[in-house]
Amino acid sequence: MTRRPPLLLAWRAACLLPEPLVRGAAALAADALWLAWRAAPPRPAGEGRLGGVRQYARTLAAVRPDVVGRARRRLVRDGLRSYARCWVDVFRVGTWDDDRRTRAFRPVGFEPMHAELAAGRGVVVALSHSASWDVPGAWGSLHLGPVTTVAERLEPPEVFEAFVAARAAVGVEALPLTGGPPPMPTLVRRVRAGGVVPLLVDRDLGGAGVEVDLLGGRARVGGGAAALADVADARLFVLESSYERDGGAPGGWVVVGRAHEVERVRTGPRAARVAATTQRVADLLGEAVRRHPEDWHVLQPVLLPPGPPAAGASS
Template sequence: MKDRLVYSAYASGWAVLKHLPEPVARGLFDRIADYAWRRRGKRVLQLEANLRRVRPGLDEAGLRELSRAGMRSYMRYWMESFRLPVWSRQRVARDVRVEGFEQLRAAMESGRGAVVALPHMGNWDLAGAWVALEGYPFTTVAERLKPEKLFDRFVAFRESLGMEVLALTGGGVNVVGTLARRLRQGRLVCLVGDRDLSEAGIEVSFFGEATRMPAGPAALCQRTGAALLPVSLWYDGPLLRARIHPEVAVPPEGDRKEKTRAMVQAMADVWERGIREHPEDWHMLQRFWLADLPVRATVDEAAQPAGADRRAGQPADTARPAPAGEPAAGASGP
């Protein structure tokens, strides 16, 4: 019964919201964001705790305003995702601006393939749709969540945008092997890579504190020779902007673990700069730093493909479904 109710709520929202006039939809989701912000539930409080690390100099009033902007950005993601199925190619092209796209194009034209690694910023569904329309369909991974009908609907939606979506579990597919095979074929893989608090994550320094990030993107690039391209995303008025940063190269020295750790830290440094510039568009409503986690989750392990970061619909530390991920990269929900 619960699964049916969840699916019905999403399906109804999808059916209604994608046909609302744009100003009405924006106003509605801004009100939803403001309502959640005023209630100061655990998600908002955790968002503020995270933003305090990003902007430690803010007073309480400034932090509250930043968290309000953050909730509005978060709900904008949902509003756009509900409406994206009816957006035209022209609308997507008009509303997305990408810097550094020549780096992705060069990697793809060389036949190396590329892993685009993104943080939880802006709207990666919309960015993914733009990339696919530019002629680069890609492969990603989604954590299988309940209800199954909802998962299948999200997968069908993303596949309609030009994504190949691999289910993390229950699909009868070797996910890591499939991703490696796609890269060796010179294709594109997109993964969310800023949060993996399983015991297999790579410990990095982020805003001066320890957290874990997934080994998956770096490990895949070492394994296949693909280019590792970190990306940051943010909103700029009506536009979604993205910056494709220079390739994170495999270090010439060190063993596999040392090389992976250095590459993950390099990505963390890139994302730290992007988040510092646009903190309201970092949609991190879960516990993120190791200092905020139970003691049992702070044991550092060697890097290896491992368990997924849970998302919406999961118990405990949860947030929104995400469009891209990988077993060792914080595999996303639908």
Template sequence: MRLDTGRLYAAAWRWAPKVPGPVLRAGFTVVSDVCWLLRRGGVDQLERNLARALPDASHRELRRTSRAGMRSYMRYFREAFALAGSTPGQIAARVRLTNVEVVQPFLDEGRSLSLALGHMGNWDLAGAWSSATWMPVVTVAERLRPEEVFQEFLSFRTALGMRILALGDDGVFRDLVRAARAGGSVLPLLADRDLTAHGIEVDLFGERTRVAAGPAALAQMAGVPLFAVAVHYERLRGSRRRAAGSPWGLSVTFSEQIAPDESLPRADRVADMTQRWVDFLGASIRERPEDWHMLQKVFVADLDPVRYAATTAEGA
């Protein structure tokens, strides 16, 4: 019997907001621990990725971090399914910005921002917060399979106030440039994995990996500033926890501006800017490795060499 994942996701979004928070948290914690124990859902690859971030960690420490990582990953899904039941006040209480003073002057001038994000923390909650209380969000989402699952995620993010463009559709980058040039919005792009011919090979934790050129290319093409963003979970206590209606909030930290190096040839500037936001991302991952939800192959050493060579040849 084939599992209808589209209906499963639709049911989760419909019913999760009605389930008491402690019950929902306990259920998803059980799911994460079972997946971790059975080595399901990419746990082995998660540990291989974390081993790069934590080269001095013992086997026991790595296992402990991967368990915390699976709990963080499932926390993201639990929060996504339940987010529709949150009030604007609860969403506002859950998000805390750090180093926002580096980006605010550009927004005060009416300019847009290109933001490079990794798969860290809960980027949907951060987007919902921005759309409701800060700046409109325009971003790109991977077209998931089956189509029903993608449509559920599309409806979910659109309902939160975000404008979503589907990766792979015609004219996506052109639409991003138009939105950036129009001003008054933030364009956060999940960019820490791109194994297509359009990706850029960079250094992360002393190894080669392939990430998206999008954030830096958008900044260059549209003439908007580029920043990297780290999103981590943080425990809430006291009045903030009561206002949030949750024990978990988010810390959203902005890097310093990643400006193009005018001394470099124009063709090399995107690669240089990409390496610099990856450096920020790497430092952020090492600070809170359990919040890096990278359960897929991302380092070149883990890829099939024949297929990877074909990909790089296609992009040459």
């Protein structure tokens, strides 16, 4: 008998148990992880059982160097709670009805996007691993139109398949980043057909990213959103997502999504256009992360070691 991956067992339990119980357990788990990090002896970021939390604390310190001491420790705690909240959303969003999916997301500044879609033209949306990215996708398939994205191929395969199936259940088509046909031609067709393509860009998952200035340092980020908008000649938006406490919302929290349009660079060779537009995306995402650092879920290294400024980076 094949043993199911622990993540899938947790997923099943989260769907079977009452949601308030699941959310309470997730918050307790986040606090337990935070206390373990507080009590552990210092070690290099990324090493050991708590390596991800150490890396996260280091990243938050770089994002908000003005927050120190007890306030910085609280910031790490709030970030772990937000991360746990995100996982509950991943697990539960497929069980929500249309009304719940609508009330779980609060759009701000979406009027230009709605107008473009109403005219039959698709849009590209760049976003970071902030708050929840599944909740905006589930909302978008109801209120914007067909949503197509790209999913990192995870191991074991049944975990990847579970993510693809969960997104399909809420109307989001997820194409594999690797291990199949290159996703770009399909994404171009989806945009040209009037669809919405949201792409995570704050990590270079494909290995062919663009080096940019980000949060006062340097980072290699995904250039896919800028490249897709360039090839499809589509309007490009950055989605700034954060959690907001709301007593009237399901679960007591709502994802607030603020849309910011990016002025694409339209002159010069394509590679230079994409790099320059990606820097503009990074500027907007960096400002959003600084406003809501506790909702940026990056337990892997993002910022590169200090070095020369990125070529073509904005001043």
